[in-house]
Structure formats: C-alpha cells, structure tokens
Amino acid sequence: MSAGAKVIALHGAVLLMLFALQFILPAYHHGNLARIMVLASYAIGYNILFGYTGLLSLGHALFFAAGMYGMGLGIQHLGLSVAPALLAGVAAGALVSLALALLALRTTGVAFMIVTLMFAQAGYLTVLYFGEFTRGDEGFVIQQAQRMLWGIDLSDPTNRYFAALALFAASLLASLWLVRAPFGKALVAIRENEERVRMLGYDTFALKLAAMVISGTISAAAGAGYGLLFGYAGASFASVQYSIFPLLWVLLGGAGTVLGPFVGTLFMFYLIDLSSGITTAYMLIAGVVLVLLTLFAPQGLIGELRNRLWRWLP
Numbered sequence: 001m002s003a004g005a006k007v008i009a010l011h012g013a014v015l016l017m018l019f020a021l022q023f024i025l026p027a028y029h030h031g032n033l034a035r036i037m038v039l040a041s042y043a044i045g046y047n048i049l050f051g052y053t054g055l056l057s058l059g060h061a062l063f064f065a066a067g068m069y070g071m072g073l074g075i076q077h078l079g080l081s082v083a084p085a086l087l088a089g090v091a092a093g094a095l096v097s098l099a100l101a102l103l104a105l106r107t108t109g110v111a112f113m114i115v116t117l118m119f120a121q122a123g124y125l126t127v128l129y130f131g132e133f134t135r136g137d138e139g140f141v142i143q144q145a146q147r148m149l150w151g152i153d154l155s156d157p158t159n160r161y162f163a164a165l166a167l168f169a170a171s172l173l174a175s176l177w178l179v180r181a182p183f184g185k186a187l188v189a190i191r192e193n194e195e196r197v198r199m200l201g202y203d204t205f206a207l208k209l210a211a212m213v214i215s216g217t218i219s220a221a222a223g224a225g226y227g228l229l230f231g232y233a234g235a236s237f238a239s240v241q242y243s244i245f246p247l248l249w250v251l252l253g254g255a256g257t258v259l260g261p262f263v264g265t266l267f268m269f270y271l272i273d274l275s276s277g278i279t280t281a282y283m284l285i286a287g288v289v290l291v292l293l294t295l296f297a298p299q300g301l302i303g304e305l306r307n308r309l310w311r312w313l314p
Contacts, residue, residue, distance in 0.1 A: 003312035006310075006312055007176070007180075007312065007313070007314055010259075010313075011172065011173070011176055011258065011259070014172075014259065014262075015165075015169050015172070018033070018037070018165055018168070019165060021033060022158065022161050022162065022165070027157070030157060030161060031157060032269065032270075032273070033161070033164075034157075034160050034161045034164040034165075034229065035164075035226075035230065035269075036262075036265050036266050036269050037164040037165055037167065037168035037262075038164050038167060038168070038222055038225050038226045038229060038230075039222070039226070039245075039249070039265050039269070040168055040171075040249070040261050040262040040265040040266070041167050041168050041170075041171040041172075041218065041221065041222040041225065042060075042064055042218075042219050042222035042223070042226075042246055043246045043249040043250055043253070043261030043262070043264065043265050044171045044172060044175050044218060044258075044261045044262075045060070045063070045171065045214075045215045045216070045217070045218030045219035045221075045222060045246075046060050046215060046219065046246035046247065046249075046250055046261070047175070047246075047250045047255065047256070047257075047260065047261045048175060048178065048179075048187075048211055048214055048215040048218070049211055049212055049215035050247065050250055050255060051250055051254075051255035051256035051257070051260070052179055052184060052187045052188055052191060052211070052256055053187045053190055053191055053207075053208060053211045053212075054190065054191030054192075054194075055112060055208065055211070055212070056112070056113050056247075057104075057112070057113070057116045057212075057215075057243070058113050058114075058116050058117035058120065058240075058243050058244070058247075059100065059104075059115075059116030059117050059118075059119050059120030059123075059243055060116075060120070060215075060216075060219055060242075060243050060246055061120050061123070061124070061237065061238050061239060061240065061241075061242035061243040062096060062100065062116075062119055062120040062123040062238065062243075063093045063096060063097050063215075063216040063217075063219040063220050063223070064093075064219050064220065064222060064223035064226075064237060064238075064242055065123060065124075065127065065223060065237050065238035065242075066089070066092045066093040066096040066097075066123070066216075066220050066223065067089040067090060067092060067093040067219065067220030067221060067222065067223030067224035067225075067227075068089065068223035068224060068226060068227040068233045068237055069089075069092070069127065069134065069227075069233055069238075070085075070088045070089035070090075070091065070092030070093065070220070070224065071085045071086055071088060071089030071223075071224035071227055071228055071233075072085075072089075072140065072142060072227045072228075072233035073133060073134070073233075074088040074089070075142060075146050076140060076142070076146075077133060081148075082146075082147065082148060082149040082154070082228065083149060083150070085224075085228075086221075086224050086225075086228065089220055089221070089223065089224030089227075090217060090220050090221050090224060092220060093216050093217050093219060093220015093221070093223065093224075094213060094216065094217040094220065096123075096216065096220075097212055097213050097215065097216020097217060097219075097220070098209075098212075098213050098216075100116065100119050100212070100216070101208075101209050101212035101213060101216075102209070103115065103119075104116050104119070104212075105205060105208050105209060105212065116243075117240070117243070120238070120240070120243055121240070123238055124235060124238040124239055124240075127235045127238050128235055134233075134235065135234075136235055137234065137235050137236070138234070139232055139233055139234025139235060139236075140232070140233055140234075141231055141232055142227065142228065142231045142232065142233065143231070144231070147228060147229075147231060149163075154228060154229055155231060160229045160230075163225070163229055164225070164229060167221065167222065167225045168262070171218055171221070171222070172258065172259075172262070174218070175218075175258050176258050176314060178214070179258060179314055180314060183207070183210070186202060186207055187207060187211050188256070189202075190202075190204055190207060190208065191256075219246075223237065246261075248264070248268060248290070249261055249264035249265040249268055250264055250300075251264065251294075251300055252264035252267055252268055252290070252293060252300055252301065253265070253267070253300050253301055253302050253303075254299055254300030254301060254302035254303030254304070254305075254306070255299075255300060255303065256303070257300065257302040257303055257306060257313060257314065258313075258314045259302050259313075260300050260301070260302040260303060263300075263301050263302050264300065264301065267301065268286075268290075271285075271286050271289055271290075272286050
C-alpha cells in the first residue's frame with residue numbers, strides 16, 4: 001500500500017471508530033467525547049498556525065470567543081436561527097483573525113507572541129466591558145428551543161455527538177488536505193527556513209496571513225460549535241487559559257501532525273478527569289505527567305510514532 005493510501009485509510013478509520021463509539025459508549029464518556037471532538041477542532045485550527053507555519057500565538061482564545069459570541073449574540077439579541085448564527089460566528093472569527101494578522105505579522109518571534117496575547121486580553125476585557133450584552137463572567141445560556149437546526153434538536157445527546165463528529169471530521173479532513181497541498185508544504189518551508197522561502201520568490205507575508213486566517217476561522221467554527229452544542233457562552237472562554245490549552249494539546253499530541261491535536265486533547269482531558277477523581281491536587285499529577293511526556297516524548301505522542309515507526313504520517 002502506498003503512503004498516500006495509508007494516510008487516507010488511517011484517518012478514515014479514526015472517523016469510523018468515532019462514529020461507531022456513539023453506539024457503545026456509556027452516557028458519561030459519550031458526552032466527554034463530544035466535547036473532546038469540538039475542542040480538538042479548535043486544536044486543529046491552532047496546529048495550522050503553530051505546528052505547520054511555526055508561529056506561536058498566545059491569542060487564539062480571541063478567535064474561539066469571536067466564534068462563540070458571534071453565534072451566541074446573534075441568537076440572543078438578533079433572533080437569528082441556528083444556521084445564520086453559526087455563519088455569523090465563523091465570519092466574526094475570520095474577520096477578527098484577518099485584522100489581527102495584518103497587525104501581528106508585522107512582528108516576529110517573542111514580539112508576535114506578545115502582540116497576540118495583548119489582543120486576546122483586549123478581547124477578554126471587551127467581553128467584560130459590554131456585560132450588558134454578553135453577561136460578562138456570568139455568561140448566558142442558549143436555551144434548548146434556540147438550538148434547533150433544520151428541525152434537529154442539538155441539545156439531544158445523540159444529535160450533539162453527531163454534530164460534534166461532523167465538525168471534527170470537517171476540520172480534520174480540511175487540515176489533511178491543506179498540509180498535503182502545495183500551500184501546506186510552503187507553510188512547512190516557512191517554519192523551517194523563512195528566509196530561504198523568501199529568496200525562492202514566495203510572498204511569505206501573504207502565506208502567513210492566509211495561514212492565520214484559516215487557523216482563526218477553524219478556531220471560530222469550534223467556538224461557535226461549542227457554544228451551540230453545549231448551550232453556554234461565557235467570558236472564561238476568552239481568557240488566557242483558552243489560548244494556552246490548544247498549545248498544550250498540540251504539543252502533547254504532536255505539533256505538525258494531523259492527528260496530534262485530537263490525541264493531545266483526548267489525553268489531557270482524561271488526564272485531568274482521572275486525576276481529579278484521585279485528589280484535589282489533580283493539577284500536580286497532571287503537571288508531573290506533562291513534564292515526563294515533554295522529557296521522554298518531545299515530539300508529542302503522534303510525533304514520536306512518526307519518528308520511530310510510521311514515517312509516512314502527515
């Protein structure tokens with residue numbers, strides 16, 4: 001079997017496995033996996049910018065929250081139905097990522113990290129300032145009657161699971177297609193040696209701009225999906241920790257790998273879940289495990305598999 005056929009078979013098998021798990025998982029893990037798939041879609045968006053382009057952003061919560069609030073406020077205050085509200089959330093994320101990219105990409109390295117962090121904090125403070133509409137830290141609930149898409153109740157666990165799977169599948173396949181296309185290979189070249197790419201005649205600013213907009217749009221779609229499927233939008237999703245989470249998920253799973261964001265999100269979610277059942281100091285256990293993984297699997301879980309066993313993994 002060729003490497004390309006192996007890649008398609010592997011990713012198809014993962015999606016088929018997730019589809020089958022809907023019918024056999026107990027309720028608790030069923031709900032967890034739906035949440036993990038949405039958050040993994042967010043990590044996939046982050047991975048395009050960080051893992052493949054080599055740009056370390058500390059402001060991706062801005063895009064996640066833009067999608068969530070673009071969707072949620074459209075339903076709450078404009079009376080939009082679900083489909084237009086989702087489009088509004090994705091469009092909000094795309095516009096915010098374009099605006100931030102035009103400013104942040106004028107910087108490099110640590111300055112880029114600081115600029116993205118500053119804008120994310122500005123977004124968080126904006127959510128708090130306009131608490132009359134956003135309900136600030138308290139957030140707001142999206143009622144069951146407002147979560148109907150073409151007659152399908154997305155608050156129903158089965159429908160919610162399949163909607164989360166659809167979002168994850170779309171994000172995963174889009175990422176797989178992108179990184180195997182010439183555009184994705186150009187992003188990897190920028191990550192490895194931007195100056196050489198520029199000398200070859202590529203417009204590296206335009207490539208990085210496109211990568212940031214694509215990354216922000218996927219992250220916004222995840223934010224809109226999360227708010228809709230789980231019926232809540234709050235300022236905590238715009239805070240710094242939601243910029244750090246996708247970085248951890250991608251590093252744990254393997255930066256620059258297509259399946260890494262999903263594996264990292266799944267691993268960290270259950271690491272914290274299981275640790276919290278043992279002790280109230282669960283973050284200490286999680287921290288020790290993360291340090292050990294960083295020391296002994298520096299390329300992440302999927303990254304190490306690619307280095308040691310399956311060189312064909314994208």
